[in-house]
Amino acid sequence: MLxxxxxxxxxxxxxxxxxxxxxCSGSCGARSSREWTPRVGGPMxxxxxxxxxxxxxxxxxxxxxxxxxxxxxxxxxxxxxxxYLNFTGFPFPLGPVFARxxxxxxxxxxxxxFEQEQKLANIAVNVRMTAIKLEDGSLWVHNPVAPTxxxxxxxxxxxxxxxxxxxxxxxxxxxxxxxxxxxxWPDAKVYxxxxxxxxxDLPSAFYGIFATELKDGEDTPWxxxxxxxxxxxxxxxxxxxxxxxxxxxxxxxxxxxxTDALVYVPEDPPAVLDKDELKGLGRTANNFILDLVAFVNWxxxxxxxxxxxxxxxxxxSPSDAALLRKGWQRDALLSLYFGPDxxxxxxxxxxFRSIAGRWIVGPVCYSLVYGGKIREDVKEWSERLxxxxxxxxxxxxxxxxxxxxxxxxxxxxxxxGENVEATEPPDFALPWPFPQPVRYxxxxxxxxxxxxxxxxxxxxI
Ligand SMILES: [Fe+2]
Numbered sequence: 001m002l003x004x005x006x007x008x009x010x011x012x013x014x015x016x017x018x019x020x021x022x023x024c025s026g027s028c029g030a031r032s033s034r035e036w037t038p039r040v041g042g043p044m045x046x047x048x049x050x051x052x053x054x055x056x057x058x059x060x061x062x063x064x065x066x067x068x069x070x071x072x073x074x075x076x077x078x079x080x081x082x083x084y085l086n087f088t089g090f091p092f093p094l095g096p097v098f099a100r101x102x103x104x105x106x107x108x109x110x111x112x113x114f115e116q117e118q119k120l121a122n123i124a125v126n127v128r129m130t131a132i133k134l135e136d137g138s139l140w141v142h143n144p145v146a147p148t149x150x151x152x153x154x155x156x157x158x159x160x161x162x163x164x165x166x167x168x169x170x171x172x173x174x175x176x177x178x179x180x181x182x183x184x185w186p187d188a189k190v191y192x193x194x195x196x197x198x199x200x201d202l203p204s205a206f207y208g209i210f211a212t213e214l215k216d217g218e219d220t221p222w223x224x225x226x227x228x229x230x231x232x233x234x235x236x237x238x239x240x241x242x243x244x245x246x247x248x249x250x251x252x253x254x255x256x257x258x259t260d261a262l263v264y265v266p267e268d269p270p271a272v273l274d275k276d277e278l279k280g281l282g283r284t285a286n287n288f289i290l291d292l293v294a295f296v297n298w299x300x301x302x303x304x305x306x307x308x309x310x311x312x313x314x315x316x317s318p319s320d321a322a323l324l325r326k327g328w329q330r331d332a333l334l335s336l337y338f339g340p341d342x343x344x345x346x347x348x349x350x351x352f353r354s355i356a357g358r359w360i361v362g363p364v365c366y367s368l369v370y371g372g373k374i375r376e377d378v379k380e381w382s383e384r385l386x387x388x389x390x391x392x393x394x395x396x397x398x399x400x401x402x403x404x405x406x407x408x409x410x411x412x413x414x415x416x417g418e419n420v421e422a423t424e425p426p427d428f429a430l431p432w433p434f435p436q437p438v439r440y441x442x443x444x445x446x447x448x449x450x451x452x453x454x455x456x457x458x459x460x461i
Pocket of ligand 1: 171173174259260396397
């Protein structure tokens with residue numbers, strides 16, 4: 001595998017910068033400008049209503065040689081438009097509403113990731129598209145992201161034809177870009193998981209594309225290079241939602257490519273996230289979220305929060321590094337639990353440590369999707385994934401690719417086992433340094449547990 005080569009508009013974090021080539025606009029002094037550029041495009045219909053129009057952000061870019069002297073990727077100036085208007089989502093619009101930055105990283109021989117930011121109520125995570133060069137010289141593109149001008153330019157730079165566009169999950173944040181992306185690459189053939197239009201199961205032609213459904217037991221044109229295992233639960237969730245996901249195994253790199261089934265929370269924030277916004281989230285004083293936690297006395301933490309706010313207000317200002325670290329930890333906990341314990345929001349390091357740096361099933365996915373009536377289907381699917389000779393895992397969010405093998409997969413999905421309580425330690429576990437079982441702190445999972453209980457009572461999950 002090659003070391004990662006990152007094309008980004010900004011500095012990469014330390015964990016990535018080692019061995020990375022960076023395409024930047026911020027550190028090289030190139031000019032930036034903003035202008036109004038009306039454009040119309042984007043998906044149609046309920047599952048992906050959106051327009052690509054409006055206020056564009058144009059950046060001049062250049063390339064540079066890294067401290068390690070890796071090759072210069074490009075030395076050119078180009079205007080790249082990041083605008084993409086999306087105001088859909090429930091209960092909040094899935095932001096950013098107006099523009100999205102794209103970071104391209106070469107993760108191996110003929111393998112690239114394209115990451116953009118997605119926001120829900122100002123909590124940000126990265127969302128990832130993967131492009132793999134097939135033996136015939138074409139590109140297999142998994143989970144397309146918003147086809148901004150910048151994203152398309154970064155993809156065109158590879159100078160490889162996009163032959164297949166593949167949607168691996170019916171989750172909203174991944175499917176909404178399939179139709180607009182496919183229209184930008186009209187020669188590509190589109191493959192999707194079952195029922196990607198929900199709650200109305202509309203045909204893909206309604207969205208202006210003609211997609212082929214991925215099915216178990218049916219070969220795909222790329223199956224000699226990329227295998228697949230389909231999660232297609234027998235029972236549907238609320239309003240007939242299929243909760244389907246297709247995992248892929250890239251044989252040459254021994255990479256498991258999944259979407260939402262697994263996450264690996266990294267120590268440092270993904271490069272595409274806005275570091276200034278994370279630093280703002282890392283502040284305790286003058287922080288809207290902390291003020292809100294104190295105001296509603298979230299799980300009785302009002303006094304603790306007010307005390308922490310007073311201490312920071314009266315003390316020395318935290319360093320940028322400390323703010324970024326705390327902001328990223330708060331961001332990760334809020335995105336993974338929605339409403340972690342108030343004490344974990346104020347001081348997130350311990351709760352962050354309990355889930356970071358290992359492969360886990362995301363708490364939201366566990367609580368609101370997998371942990372109900374489709375539990376056995378998911379567990380059986382996870383066992384099928386373990387039949388592959390997996391050496392690294394590339395999910396749709398957070399870090400990736402990161403080393404991982406079938407033992408890591410089994411350990412992550414063990415929370416779905418029969419009679420397993422995901423907040424309680426197992427009866428027996430080998431002591432550290434043996435790998436420890438995955439468990440979620442009960443106080444942080446409480447909100448999701450309550451929601452899960454309500455959804456179970458309503459027979460939604
Ligand atoms: Fe997702």
